[in-house]
Amino acid sequence: MLSKAVDLSPPANLPGASPSPRPAPAVRLDGVVKRFGTVTALEETWLQVQQGEFLTLLGPSGCGKTTLLNLMAGFLEADEGEIFIGGDLVTATPPYERQIGIVFQNYALFPHMSVAKNVGYGLRMRGVGKREIAERVGQALDLVKLSGFADRSPRQLSGGQQQRVALARALVIRPKVLLLDEPFSALDKNLRGAMQVELKEIQRRLGVTTVFVTHDQGEALSMSDRIVVMSAGRIRQIGTPDQVYRHPQDRFVAGFIGDVNRLPARLESCTAERATVAIRDLRREVEAGTLRDCAPGAAVDVFVRPDHLTVRPAGEPGTLPARVAALVYQGSHIDLHADLDPGLAEGSGADGRVVVRMPGQGALATHAPGTEIGLLVPQAGLVAFPPEG
C-alpha cells in the first residue's frame, strides 16, 4: 500500500503571507533572481530555512545551488528579490555584516596563521577581548576534538583535521546560519562518513541553522532535515529525504535521487489521486499527481528503484521477460544488469537496460550473462511521469 506522504515541510512562503506566530525563519528568500550576463543562474526562488534546520541544496553542477549559497553569504548580489536572515533584510548587506559562518570545499584556512589564530580570526575582527578570544577558541577546538593542535600550522594537518578547523572557525562567531559548500568532497571515502556523522552531531548539539550544498545524493539523504533539489537554476522539489526519495514530484528528482530504472508503460485510467498504468500486461497503481494530464493510452515512464525489482525464473506469470547482460559485484550486494525484451522498450526512448539490486552472492552462480529471466515489478513504490519533451 502506498502511504500518503505526511507533509512535514513548513508552508510554502507566499508573497504577502500573514506573519506567523512562529519565530522568523533563519533565512528567507523572496523571489530572488541571479543572472550572469545573459545567463540566468538562479530563476525566481522562494525559500525558507527554519531555525535550527539542516537544509541541503542538492543538484548537479551548474544547477544554481552554489549561486544560492553565495547569495545567502553575500558574496553575490541578487538581481531581483529580497533576502532575510533572522528576520532582518540583508539583500544589500555586505558579507562582513551578515554574521554567517562558511566552510568551503578546500577549507580556505589562512596558511600564514596557526590553527588558534585561524579560529580566533572572526573574534579579532569583532574586537573581542584577548582573554575571551582564548577561551572561546579553546571551546571551539574542544568541540571539534582538536584541543592539542592550537599552535600547529594548517599545512601540518590532515584533510579531516583541516576541515574541523574550518568548522571551528565558522562556529566560533556564533553564526546565524552555517553555510557548508561541498565540505566533504575533498575527503577520502572512509573519513567522509565519519565526518558526516560528527558534523551532524555538532549541528544538532548546537542547534545551528545549516545550509549544506552538495551534489552527492547519499550525503543529502543521510544528513538533511529537508532537501531542496535543484536543476538548471530552478528548485524542483523541497521535502524531507523520505519525501524526495519515495515521492519525487518531477522526473528530474526521480532520476537524480538514488538509482532508478525507467520502464516504458501506457496510461490506462486515472482518478484524481491514483492512476493505473500498464507495463506490457502488468497493471500497476501510481500516484496521479506526477502525471501532467490524464490521457488514457498515452505513453508514460514508470520509475522503479533497483532494489524493488526481483529476479524470477523466465516465463513466470506476472513478470517482464528480460535477459541478463552483466553482473556487477558491489560487496554488500550485486547489481544485475538486464536487457528488457526489445518489443517492450520499442518506441519509448528508453534503452531497455535495467538494474536489479540483489542481496547476497547466489546470483553470481545462477544468473550467468545470457540467462533468460523474469522481472517481478512491485505493486508499490512506483512513480510515473510523462515522457521527456
Place this chain on the structure above:
Amino acid sequence: MRRGLRTRILGISGTLLVALILAFIVLPAFVVTLAAFNDRAILSFPPAKYSTRWFTRALTYRDFQTGLWNSLVVTAWASSIALAVGTGFAIALKRYAFRLKDTLEGVLLSPLIVPHFTIGLGLLVLATGLGAARGFAVVVVTHVIVVLPFVIRSVYISLQNIDERLELAAASLGARPGRVLTTITLPLLAPGLVSGWLFAAILSFNEFTASLFVTGQATQTLPVAMYGYVREFADPTLAAVSVIYIAVTAALLTVANTFLGLGKVLNVEQGR
C-alpha cells in the same frame, strides 16, 4: 648492450652540454674577476701578478663614487615607486574586469618590447620640451618605466597563487575590505612584493641604455660612469667595479634567500 651504450653516450653528452652552457654563463664573471686582480695597467688575461690596487682606484675615483651614490638613490626610488604602482595595476588587472583591460595590459608590458634607447631618447625629448632635462626626476621616471613590467608580472603571479576564497572566508568572519587586505591579502602577497622589488632593484641598478640618454654629468649612474671611464682608460679599474657589482647583487640575493627563501621570492614554488 647496444641500447645501454647509446643511452649512456646520450647521457654523457647531455651532461657535457649542460656543463658547457653553465660554464659560458659563469665565464665572463670569472674572467673579469681574475682581470680585476691583475697588477698590470692593461686589461689582460691571465694575469701574471696579483694586486688589489684597482679596487682602491675604483673606490676612490670621483665619478664612480658619485655614480654609485646616484645609482643607489635612483634604484631605491625607482623600484619602490614601480612596486607601489605595479602592485596597484596588477591587482586591477587580476581582480577587475573593465573596458580596455587588454589595452592597458599591453601598454604596461610594452617596455619589454620597446628598446631601452627608444625609451631613453623619448623621455629625453619629452623632458627637454618640459624644461626638466638632466634632472633626477627624469632618470627615476625612466627606470620606473623600464622595470614596471617585471614588478607587475611578479605581483600578478603571486596574486594568482592566492585563493580568493581565503578573502571570502575572511569577509564572512567579519573582516571589512581594508582589514581583509592588511590581514590576508598583503601578508600572502609579501613574497611576491619582495621579489618584485628585488627584480626591479637589480634591473634598475644595472640599467645602462636608457640611462645614457637621460643622465647628465651630475646625475650619471654607475653604469654610465663606467662607460665614460672605459672610453678614456683601459686599465682593470672597470673589472674591479664589475666585481663590486657582482658582490653587491649576490649579497642582495643572499639576504633575500636567508630571510624569505629564494624559491619563494622568485615565485619558483607554487603557493598552496
